[in-house]
Amino acid sequence: MSSSIINTGIWSGCFFFRNNKPNPNKSLPPFSRNPKYSSSYMKTMVLSSSSFHSSTILEQPLKFAVLGAGFAGLSVVWNLLQHTSKDSRICIDIYDEVGIGGGASGISGGLLHPYSPKAKLLWKGAECWKESLDLLNIAERANASKDPSIETQNLVWRRGILRPVTNTKNTDILKENSQNFLESCRLISIDKYGAQKLVPDICVPLDSAIYMPQAVNVHPPRYLQALFTACKNLVNDLAALGYDTKEINLLQKSVHSLLELSGEYDAVIVCLGAKADMVQELSGRIPLRTCRGVVTHLELPHDVMGKEYGDHSPSILSDAWLAIQGPWNLVLGSTWDWNSRNYSPHVSASETLNALEELIPKASAVYSSVVNWEFTGARAGVRSMPPLTPYGSIPLLGCVDDIVFHDGGNNLNHKHSSKTKYWLFGGLGARGLLYHGWLGKLMARAVLSCNESLLPSELTSWRKTRH
Incomplete structure (x- = not known):
């Protein structure tokens, strides 16, 4: 080669x-x-x-x-x-x-926060969170130092992340865990009315959500x-x-x-x-185990009036995640194909169809307006998954x-x-x-x-x- x-x-x-x-x-x-x-x-x-x-x-x-x-x-x-x-x-x-x-790094969704799906601080979450933010700041400074004639594109969207509670078994533990958080990445327990102020079309089936206002979305x-x-x-x-x-x-x-x-x-x-x-x-x-994941890119048609995503509305975490990249663009993911040996970033038509059939219903359960968005492309990467430990x-x-x-x-x-x-x-x-x-x-x-x-x-x- x-x-x-x-x-x-x-x-x-x-x-x-x-x-x-x-x-x-x-x-x-x-x-x-x-x-x-x-x-x-x-x-x-x-x-x-x-x-x-x-x-x-x-x-x-x-x-x-x-x-x-x-x-x-x-x-x-x-x-x-x-x-x-x-x-x-x-x-x-x-x-x-x-x-x-x-x-796989370049294909990932880019949602960054230090908590588990049950809102518990991850192993060494404080240290990891701090160092990741430091590197993001370093990268942003480098990006800003480029030729001024070249338009600078966003590396990071600081709009927070919202996690609606969708499982009755997790309601109490999420509320309990949300009381313990890093000051640099706070957790706020809110009801559906609070969630709808952040994202007007959000669905909060159990009247409970966790909001992380300092979490960020990165363009990997x-x-x-x-x-x-x-x-x-x-x-x-x-x-x-x-x-x-x-x-x-x-x-x-x-x-x-x-x-x-x-x-x-x-x-x-x-x-x-x-x-x-x-x-x-x-x-x-x-x-290590391998796990192939497909992410899809969606765009809101400009003739769909009044449905653009709010400039300050957070990204969404649920059974599927929506990484918001502006009023008209989002990334939706991800599938989990365990033990896959397909390392190609390219996604076939059939794999794309299967991914959309899996992800759109999950996303629409918490954000119904996603059905108005159009598919523009898909990419895939293979995660390297470590074994489960006590940590x-x-x-x-x-x-x-x-x-x-x-x-x-x-x-x-x-x-x-x-x-x-x-x-x-x-x-x-x-x-x-x-x-x-x-x-x-x-x-x-x-x-x-x-x-x-x-x-x-x-x-x-x-x-x-x-x-």
Whole structure:
């Protein structure tokens, strides 16, 4: 397969040149204090030149491969850049055959909040919520910094989310759980009259709904492109200050075997979602299930007067969700096709028809006016679903050297270099937008420190139970 490469950064050969005089007493960056990245490991060369008053040290950069350019991958890239000093030389290659946001991340609905369907705060919900909002702000700033002649499109709609109660068994528990919330994402229990003030055509069959006024709706493809732009801007801003120490490359090609990258990188971080199972060394050895989801795009015809969605009306969560993207556009989802191996984003006519037959009745049960909206397209993605734990269905993180370096049994695979370490960041399921910010920060710190113990034990326990 042919590949295309997008390069950001300033290099001289394969080494970065330090423009300032070396200071032998300068403290090493945090990751350099680890034996894996010790000063003896960081290869250096000394050149003599009449143009220099002293020897100039060429320090080989740390090289990282990030497989996947979705929520997980780009969060890791941003945090690798953020958690190394200006002087630290690093090169990050991002591998994704379909480019930025071309997988399940880019197709997701984009509804962001830290609560379960029963309005209970999710595992580490406060940390995840905060970090996700921080990354959204970073992406918005990058989006605003583009060429002013290019019209800026919304990355985020801050209109809140409304969840009508549709199951009598959940009425009391939803009201009880709604008393405990984050101040930064409040829960308000309202009746049908309160709900209809927010969305005039809303149906509230049990006279109860939960309103999250600070929840947001994200446009995933635009957000991911903006986050990638933020990464490039960071590299270029440092270069403008004289720190030509960072490089990121987007390589639009797939990696079928991790050992293909052995010895070329200091660390390889697998952020491929459901496609992690297509990597030779990981296939069948990670406790993840696949689930294909179809989302449909609807548009309100302009000749339907008085039915446009309110500028400040919230998106809707129910058995189906409606992610509102303006008065005339919404995304309706999602179907759940468990154990599907169909990774194509394209949706056939029959699959589209089945999706609409499933989703429209669910949506019209809470928003009757949806029948006035016209279908304009459908896309699909495959979620990577983690196993259920006492903490809920939470992602899988950790160092996977023991998996990669063995052939599937107990035999050591000798076709590897001890230099490269391999990491997994997977199983984000349907909550990738919530989890990606905080967990991307933790993963970057663990990789730079070469220390899996920096990750919460809840996220690495799958390795102990793996058979």
